Structure formats: structure tokens, C-alpha cells
Amino acid sequence: MVSLAEAFAEAGIFVLRCDLPYRQRSPHGPPKPGNAEGDREGLRNAVLAMRDLAHGRVFLGGHSYGGRQSSMLVASAPDLVEGLLLLSYPLHPPRKPQQLRTQHFPQLRTPALFVQGTRDPFGSEEELTEAVRLIPARTSLLFLAGAGHDLKVGKSVAATLPAQLLERFADFFMGV
Numbered sequence: 001m002v003s004l005a006e007a008f009a010e011a012g013i014f015v016l017r018c019d020l021p022y023r024q025r026s027p028h029g030p031p032k033p034g035n036a037e038g039d040r041e042g043l044r045n046a047v048l049a050m051r052d053l054a055h056g057r058v059f060l061g062g063h064s065y066g067g068r069q070s071s072m073l074v075a076s077a078p079d080l081v082e083g084l085l086l087l088s089y090p091l092h093p094p095r096k097p098q099q100l101r102t103q104h105f106p107q108l109r110t111p112a113l114f115v116q117g118t119r120d121p122f123g124s125e126e127e128l129t130e131a132v133r134l135i136p137a138r139t140s141l142l143f144l145a146g147a148g149h150d151l152k153v154g155k156s157v158a159a160t161l162p163a164q165l166l167e168r169f170a171d172f173f174m175g176v
Contacts, residue, residue: 001063001087007162008169014054018046020066031065039065040073047080059173061085064122064149068101071112075104083173084112088149091123091131105134113140113172115165117147140172 005015021042022035031039043060050058060081062070067086074080092099112135116128123131125143132139142165147153153161 004162004165007166011166011170013166014050016046016050016053018042020069036069036072039069043070043073044077044080057082057173059083059085061087063087063151064090071108072104074110075107078107078109081110084108084110085169086112086114088116088120088151089114089123089128090149091128094121097127100131102131102134105131106136108135109137111138111173113142113169115142115144115151115168117144117149117151117153119146120149122149138172140168142168 001017005017008015020031020035020039022031022039026032043062043066047058047060058081060070060074061067061084064087067084067089071084071086071089074084091101112132114128114132116123116125118125129141132141144151144153144161151161
């Protein structure tokens with residue numbers, strides 16, 4: 001995530017990386033039930049801070065739970081940001097494909113770019129492709145061959161991954 005943020009910053013895109021409130025309270029482990037609303041409020045506050053710091057369009061994103069909370073926030077506040085960058089969206093718990101986390105997808109009116117590893121146990125390429133059809137906004141999917149939920153890929157690919165993601169982001173969001 002650091003190398004991705006650095007690549008965006010080097011390209012002139014102002015980046016704010018932050019920990020969600022649950023992570024600030026507990027540096028390890030998964031989020032606890034009941035934290036989601038506070039985490040979404042933390043994301044809203046980060047977006048509002050970005051609007052004060054930077055001029056132009058503001059995008060929101062996150063990895064896994066952070067991306068899910070970002071998408072849920074934007075589903076309820078469609079004018080908050082101009083786009084979503086969702087890394088390793090946790091479509092369902094591992095080995096529980098019947099527990100989809102897509103209830104808010106039909107309310108998403110904000111363009112969204114999904115980046116997913118093809119070996120992600122939280123959602124296969126086929127499952128995510130099908131789920132994204134629920135979203136009425138413009139979407140794009142980028143699948144990273146061989147990557148898991150952590151988006152780690154071989155060393156030869158890792159060196160070019162931030163540039164690849166930046167290019168896809170620019171094509172999808174800036175090319176419009």
C-alpha cells in the first residue's frame with residue numbers, strides 16, 4: 001500500500017493514508033462487530049479533511065474491510081467523492097460464498113475500480129464479476145494473476161504493480 005501511495009503521489013495525485021478508528025484502537029486483529037459505523041464516520045472525516053487540503057476531485061478507497069466501509073459510506077452519500085478504488089474487496093468470508101457483502105451495491109452511484117487477486121479467498125474472479133453487475137454506476141475490474149487477498153505478487157510483477165494500478169486508475173477516472 002505504501003508503494004502504491006508513493007506512485008500516486010509521484011504522479012501528482014495527493015494521497016492521504018489513514019488508519020480506520022478500529023485500527024487506531026487495536027493495532028492487530030480484525031475489526032470487531034459494532035465498529036463499522038464509527039469507521040465509516042472516520043472515512044467521512046478523512047474525505048472532508050482532503051477537501052480542505054486539496055483542490056479538485058477527491059477519491060476514496062481502501063483495502064479489504066476499508067474498501068467495503070468506503071463503498072458502504074458512498075452508497076449512502078453518493079456525492080461525497082468522485083470515485084472509489086477498492087483493493088481486495090471482501091465479497092464474502094473465505095469458504096462462505098453464500099454470505100455475500102453486496103447489499104449496498106444497488107445503491108452505489110459512484111464509479112468504482114475494483115482490484116482483486118485471482119487467488120483471493122474472499123471472492124473469485126467469477127464471483128466478483130457477477131456481483132459488480134449489481135452496481136448501477138460505471139465500474140472496472142482489474143484482476144492480478146496469482147495474487148491473494150494481500151495483493152502480493154511475484155517480485156518481477158511487484159516492481160511494476162504500482163505503475164500498472166496508477167495507469168488503470170488514470171484511464172478509468174481521468175480519461176472520462
